[in-house]
Amino acid sequence: MVALHDKLKHSMYSPVHGDSMSAAEIAPVTYQVTPDIAHHYFHVCMRIPAHADNKVILRLPTWLPGSYMIRDFAKHIVTFSATGTHGALDSRRPDKSTWIIQTDGNGITIRYTVYAFDLSVRTAYLAHEFGFFNPSALCLESLAHSNHPHVINLQGFPLHWDISTGMPKAALPEDNSSNSYAAEDYASLIDYPFLCGELTRIEFSAAGIPHTLVLSAPHFADADALERDLQRICEAQIALFGESGTAAPFASYQFLTMVIGEGFGGLEHRNSTALLCSRHTLEPGSEKEANDDYLTFLSLCSHEYFHSWNIKQLRPKEFHPYDLRHEQYTQQLWFYEGMTSYYDDWMVYRAGVMTQQRFLGRLAQSLTRALRGKGPQRQSIAESSQLAWTTFYQQNENAANAIASYYSKGAVVALLADLYLRSRYPGRSLDDVMREAYQSYRHHGTTLSDLFRLFATVGDETLRALVERAVLSTEAIDLSPLLAAVGIELLPATVDPFSQQPALTPLQPTSVSLGAALQETHQGVTVQRVMEDSPAARAGLAKGDRLLAIDHIEATKGNILRAFQRYQPGDTSTLHYFRRDILVAAELHWQAPVVDGYQLAVRDTEKARAWL
Ligand SMILES: [Zn+2]
Structure with a gap:
């Protein structure tokens, strides 16, 4: 300055x-x-x-x-x-x-x-x-x-x-x-x-560097909790990259936060981040039971802060320099967004702000998002990175069936590499990959093969091959052996049968499912997206359809959830719904829910110390 x-x-x-x-x-x-x-x-x-x-x-x-x-x-x-x-x-x-x-x-x-x-x-x-x-x-x-x-x-x-x-x-x-x-x-x-605007400034020092969390009014933020928690997260990240003697890439840092009724977003910059958050996410909840939305806000801060190193300094060679006239294509976003997505919650946990149980619950949600559905079977995350401009950033209702997320599957690659290094080479971890990348490439940028080589340099050729396959192909990734090596069991889990969102804690499975993401609004229950090969797809449901009745019983959220318990696979129902202004009657053939989610359970606390 x-x-x-x-x-x-x-x-x-x-x-x-x-x-x-x-x-x-x-x-x-x-x-x-x-x-x-x-x-x-x-x-x-x-x-x-x-x-x-x-x-x-x-x-x-x-x-x-x-x-x-x-x-x-x-x-x-x-x-x-x-x-x-x-x-x-x-x-x-x-x-x-x-x-x-x-x-x-x-x-x-x-x-x-x-x-x-x-x-x-x-x-x-x-x-x-x-x-x-x-x-x-x-x-x-x-x-x-x-x-x-x-x-x-x-x-x-x-x-x-x-x-x-x-x-x-x-x-x-x-x-x-x-x-x-x-x-x-x-x-x-x-x-x-x-x-x-009318701004609240919450100031703190992390590793001697002045930081400010700036919040637009009105809000009901717990300033003490935010100051304490953010400071720990920032210090943990500065320590991670600083271990090899490099100074933080900024002399001061600001979290510039627009606080609104409902919203979420963040964008990284060289010594600040622009954030958008919902008002209620700034209230931490009780000490025993942290508000998950508060942790999501901290995780967002952690994510954007991590980008100060991983994309603002270290970045793909294609972005040296940026050309803001047109698209700049790179196959490397799985590294820059994926590693950052793994580290966002991981640093909140390591800073002592998130419990182990909550961290594992949120990681399992992330694994579920990354690996379920047809999308990851059809698009690699190298391709997802390359086509971010038109697919990931312009998702339609069929995205879950069509594309992979370089964020969440990139985070799976990060987890895979971290567990591999920790179990094979005590004392080493993904932190060493990040430091090595930052040391070697922050001035001139990385190529895709530079990124793969990092995993061989810090680990070995087997790890490089594992990472390459996970990034370049659509083959399934089996995390079970790597998780077992650090005392964690990977268990199947069902997603929320109504919203199709992965749940934070295990849910009681229902006997049947529609295979469609539903939302209850003041207009009733509407379809958000339909999974391929699901009862909803076969009944002809599409995004925007408004469900009216199942077997002539009104399709409220409560009645639909009861139907998921009452019917059995193989049963048939009559479904009434509105497609725009046309009333449609369709035959619905119920199926058992597809179990394609995950949960994580600690089985060996001694082994888990290598990671958690
Ligand atoms: Zn990001």
């Missing part, structure tokens, strides 16, 4: 060798951002310094790192004008994200308005509750000035609002405003999200 301030001071205001042209080359691009809360608009006034060319090319990214989908942020710009020293300048749009402006080489001013009403961590949101933006949604890039310093100044925000960002405050001699922030170049600029 201090280093950046120093750099900005010297680079911008000290003419290099007394040459005024050199000084002009390193003048900053500035953005003044003003809110129009009622209309959900950010007004931006961008000033571009003088330059040698007679045109300025401006562009907004089409996606942002960490979220692998084309989002075309420029589509939210609703007004645009450019002025130079002699008045208005002509501009044209050669494509969806680019503006070209004819200039005389002098500095120009661009004024534009961005519509901001996407309540997510990815774009921008402005309303009376709070404001949030990623500069990738708000700040046009002047291609001739990408390497110049970039300064954002926030003006006209409500007086009772605070501003939080990981971007360093600008130390500009001519600008005493406390709301100016500076980044060393455009790529840095767009890696610092901003959260504005």
Whole structure:
């Protein structure tokens, strides 16, 4: 932070060798951002310094790192004008994200308005509750000035609002405003999200580094519990990567959290993360029985924090550098999201914030999500990584039958490798793989074969082959022997027969199942998705169908659950449902539920010490 301030001071205001042209080359691009809360608009006034060319090319990214989908942020710009020293300048749009402006080489001013009403961590949101933006949604890039310093100044925000960002405050001699922030170049600029509003700051130090959990109002957070628990998690992660002598990749860190009624999401950045959470998840519950949603919030924080090393620093070679004009394909997301998904709960447990029983319950849920259904039999996680742009990030109702998750199955690969190393090589673990990867590849990036080689380097060729098969093929993964080696038994489990979600604790199996994920809303019970080869599929059910009756009895959630107990495999029922506005009567042939979930039980506490 201090280093950046120093750099900005010297680079911008000290003419290099007394040459005024050199000084002009390193003048900053500035953005003044003003809110129009009622209309959900950010007004931006961008000033571009003088330059040698007679045109300025401006562009907004089409996606942002960490979220692998084309989002075309420029589509939210609703007004645009450019002025130079002699008045208005002509501009044209050669494509969806680019503006070209004819200039005389002098500095120009661009004024534009961005519509901001996407309540997510990815774009921008402005309303009376709070404001949030990623500069990738708000700040046009002047291609001739990408390497110049970039300064954002926030003006006209409500007086009772605070501003939080990981971007360093600008130390500009001519600008005493406390709301100016500076980044060393455009790529840095767009890696610092901003959260504005009535903010609560929960501050703590982890390994001597200042951390802040920032929460938008209103909330009922237990600040003491959050401070204590997050501090432990952060310290555990800094210790994990710091063991080989590397410092944390940030001088301070902020968890920028939009607290809303219902929502969930996170996006990693270089010294902060943008989070979206449901209000009730910030209340920890009792000491004996932690609120699982609270643990999920901590796990989200843990996940995004782990990315500070594993994707923000260490990342696929394909992302050196990022090209935000179009998709960048990589087969490696199973490592960057999968390892991170394994470590998110694992670090919460290791930090002493989650009980062993809860950790194993949540891990079993994750195994179930990763391995059940037809999807993992049809798509490898190398392919799932490669096609993230159009499949994982654009899932439809048939996703469970069609695609694998590089998150959850990547976490299975992590578990497999961790258990293998711990049982074969006492003292070694997946931590060594992460440290080795970070040491060897964080400057230039990894290839897929680099990743596979890591498992041979830290383990052996057998482990490399196991990992390669799990990543490149759709063959079933048998975790039982590896779990048994650390005293854990892998047991079958049924999923929730109504929601089809894996349960945290074992459920009583029902005698039959529909094989469809159902949801109860004020409209009644609707179908969310249908598993292939299930009674629901054979009865013709599809997403959006509204169940009315089973054998002429109203299909409420309670009645459906009772039916799952009453009928036996082979029984037949008459099902009535609405497909949009058409009433359908179908014959339903009940089947026993498919048991494709997992639970984990400790059988040998002595052996389990190698892992838990
Ligand atoms: Zn992630």
